[in-house]
Amino acid sequence: MLSKTGVGALCLMVLCAASSRPARSEAEPLILDLQTGLTLVQENNEHLLQARIDLLRGREELRVARAAGLPQVDASFTYSRNWLLPSFVFAGNAVRIGTENNLTGVLSVRQPLYAGGRIRATEDMARRQFAMLGETERQTTQLVLAEVEERFYDLLLAEELRTVAHLALAWARRNLSQVEAQAQAGRAAELDQLRAQVQVSNMRADSISAKNNLRLATMALKDVVGLDLDQTIEVRGTFRTETTLDLDDLDALVVLGLAKRPELAHVAQEIGWHERKIAADKASTRPSVELVAAGQTQFQSDEFDLADREWRKSWNTGLVVQMPLFDGRLTGARVAQARQDLRRIEFDRQRIAREIRLQIQQAYYAVEEASERIEAHRDAVLQAEKGLEVAEVRYASGVGTQLENLDAQLALVEARTQSAVARRDKALALMRLEQTVGVLGE
Numbered sequence: 001m002l003s004k005t006g007v008g009a010l011c012l013m014v015l016c017a018a019s020s021r022p023a024r025s026e027a028e029p030l031i032l033d034l035q036t037g038l039t040l041v042q043e044n045n046e047h048l049l050q051a052r053i054d055l056l057r058g059r060e061e062l063r064v065a066r067a068a069g070l071p072q073v074d075a076s077f078t079y080s081r082n083w084l085l086p087s088f089v090f091a092g093n094a095v096r097i098g099t100e101n102n103l104t105g106v107l108s109v110r111q112p113l114y115a116g117g118r119i120r121a122t123e124d125m126a127r128r129q130f131a132m133l134g135e136t137e138r139q140t141t142q143l144v145l146a147e148v149e150e151r152f153y154d155l156l157l158a159e160e161l162r163t164v165a166h167l168a169l170a171w172a173r174r175n176l177s178q179v180e181a182q183a184q185a186g187r188a189a190e191l192d193q194l195r196a197q198v199q200v201s202n203m204r205a206d207s208i209s210a211k212n213n214l215r216l217a218t219m220a221l222k223d224v225v226g227l228d229l230d231q232t233i234e235v236r237g238t239f240r241t242e243t244t245l246d247l248d249d250l251d252a253l254v255v256l257g258l259a260k261r262p263e264l265a266h267v268a269q270e271i272g273w274h275e276r277k278i279a280a281d282k283a284s285t286r287p288s289v290e291l292v293a294a295g296q297t298q299f300q301s302d303e304f305d306l307a308d309r310e311w312r313k314s315w316n317t318g319l320v321v322q323m324p325l326f327d328g329r330l331t332g333a334r335v336a337q338a339r340q341d342l343r344r345i346e347f348d349r350q351r352i353a354r355e356i357r358l359q360i361q362q363a364y365y366a367v368e369e370a371s372e373r374i375e376a377h378r379d380a381v382l383q384a385e386k387g388l389e390v391a392e393v394r395y396a397s398g399v400g401t402q403l404e405n406l407d408a409q410l411a412l413v414e415a416r417t418q419s420a421v422a423r424r425d426k427a428l429a430l431m432r433l434e435q436t437v438g439v440l441g442e
Contacts, residue, residue: 028232029232029233029234030227030231030232030233030234031233031234031236032221032225032233032234032235032236033235033236033237034148034149034152034237037148037152037221037225038145038148038149038441040225040226040227041144041145041147041148041224041225041226042141042144042145043226044225044226044227045144045224045226047140047143047144048137048140048141048144051133051136051137051140051141052137054133054136054137055130055133055134055136055137057133058126058129058130058132058133058134059130061126061129061130062123062126062127062129062130064126065122065123065125065126065127066123066126068112068119068122068123069112069119069120069123071109071110071111072109072110072111073107073108073109074107074108075105075106075107075108076105076106077103077104077105077106078102078103078104078105078106079101079102079103079104080101080102081100081101081102082098082099082100082101082102083100085097085098085099085100086098098300099300099301099302100301100302101299101300101301101302101303102298102299102300103298103299103300104296104297104298104299105296105297105298106294106295106296107294107295107296108292108293108294108295109291109292109293109294110290110291110292111290111291112288112289112290112291113289113290113291113319114287114288114289115283115286115288116282116283116284116285116286116287116288117279117280117282117283117286118280118283118284118286118288121276121277121279121280121283122276122280124272124276124279125273125276125277125280128269128270128272128273128276129269129273131265131269132266132269132270132273135262135263135265135266135269136262136266138262138265139262139263139266141441142262142435142438142440142441145440145441146431146432146435146440147224148221148224148225149427149428149431150428150431151217151220151221151224152221152235152237153239153424153427153428153431154217154220154221154424155214155217155218155220155221155235156235156237156238156239156424157217157420157421157424158210158213158214158216158217158218159214159235160420161210161213161214161417161420162207162210162211162213162214164210164413164416164417164420165203165206165207165209165210165211166207166210167413167416168203168206168207168409168413169200169203169204169206169207171203171388171409172196172199172200172202172203172204172409173200175196175199175402175405175406175409176193176196176197176199176200178395178396179192179193179196179402180193180196187398188402192402195402195403195406196402196406199406199409218233218235221233221235239423239424239426239427240427240430240431241426241427241430242430243430243433243434244434244439245433245434245437245439247364247367250360250361250364253360253364253433253437254356254357254360254361256437256438256439257356257357257359257360257436257437257438258353258356258357259438260437260438260439261352261356261436261437261438262438263352263356264349264352264353264356267345267348267349267352268349270345270348271342271345271346271349274338274341274342274345275342277338278335278338278339278342281331281334281335281338282331282335284324284327284331285324285327285331286324287321287322287323287324288321288322289319289320289321290319290320290321290322291317291318291319291320292317292318292319292320293315293316293317293318294315294316294317295313295314295315295316296313296314296315297311297312297313297314298311298312298313299311299312300312356436359436360433360436360437362436363429363432363433363435363436364433366425366429366432366433367426367429367430367433369429370422370423370425370426370429371426373418373422373425373426374419374422374423374426376422377415377418377419377422378419380415380418380419381412381415381416381419383415384408384411384412384414384415384416385412387408387411387412388405388408388409388411388412390408391404391405391407391408391409392405392408
């Protein structure tokens with residue numbers, strides 16, 4: 001058996017082993033690429049979830065509209081117990097009226113045969129409303145996906161700008177070291193040292209800002225995809241450079257956008273809804289015909305014995321015809337209102353179509369501009385790198401000046417910054433072109 005000392009040592013070893021295990025569930029970051037972010041936002045975004053709920057509700061509204069044209073069947077059963085029956089005397093005998101137990105069952109059926117087109121028009125309106133909700137859900141999805149992609153590229157840009165800021169700070173510190181070394185050798189003036197120190201302070205401030213911008217961009221991305229702000233993430237990915245759209249035919253893109261944009265499809269369904277509303281309003285001036293059928297069975301007895309008693313049955317059918325004669329010209333006013341609403345929607349369709357054409361052309365030329373800027377800044381980065389290399393060699397050999405060296409460093413920082421911005425802008429322009437055409441995420 002183990003002694004108390006041995007048991008204590010064994011427990012201590014177990015505790016040490018347990019405490020040395022890594023907390024994997026909390027330490028491991030979530031790997032987040034663009035596709036993962038798009039998947040998360042479709043699961044977590046409240047606006048998108050609400051749009052889907054509205055779509056489901058619209059489906060039920062369509063079922064409600066269809067129910068108006070289907071038969072309505074009702075059944076009822078009534079039981080009554082007579083505790084004291086009325087009686088009268090006939091020929092010296094007391095005669096009771098009624099029975100102690102009464103059981104009645106009624107089955108009724110109502111089926112609309114003709115409603116002047118109101119039922120069909122109402123169902124078409126519900127179908128159009130359901131289609132409008134579907135287009136709203138499509139539009140919400142594209143807006144949410146566009147926001148995620150934009151936040152993702154903002155984060156990639158913030159990472160690149162932080163890297164550039166750190167490099168700029170490293171160059172400034174290296175330049176300060178060179179100036180101090182030359183000052184000790186008597187080959188640099190005090191002004192050169194002050195200028196180098198100012199550059200280090202400025203680059204340090206820029207590095208702090210870049211670090212904070214990265215933090216804010218990370219928080220914005222986590223918020224839009226529905227992650228907790230305390231969740232640790234590791235972002236992986238690059239700026240997009242391609243699209244499935246044909247960038248060689250602007251006219252084809254405009255035609256595709258007019259066919260695919262959810263806003264225009266929504267307006268088309270809304271126009272159809274108003275047209276059917278006019279038909280439904282007009283139907284209220286027409287007659288309606290309804291088939292009615294009813295059956296009744298009844299049991300009466302003093303003894304509640306259903307097996308030995310005869311059930312009395314009756315059936316009847318009929319037609320109910322309603323003819324509106326005068327409604328105070330209410331229907332005419334409603335029809336006139338619906339026609340004015342229809343005219344307004346027609347103008348909305350023209351306006352939205354014109355805006356879509358403009359948006360597609362703007363997005364198309366934004367892609368062209370960003371592509372050209374990328375090429376220009378790529379050359380600028382190469383030239384700035386070569387310029388910094390020459391300036392450093394000249395300054396180290398005592399031929400160049402410190403101001404020349406600082407200008408070369410700032411030129412390279414600016415070139416790399418603008419190159420990153422241009423690549424981000426092209427990625428956003430490609431995404432927005434797909435969004436304006438109406439195919440983003442499809």
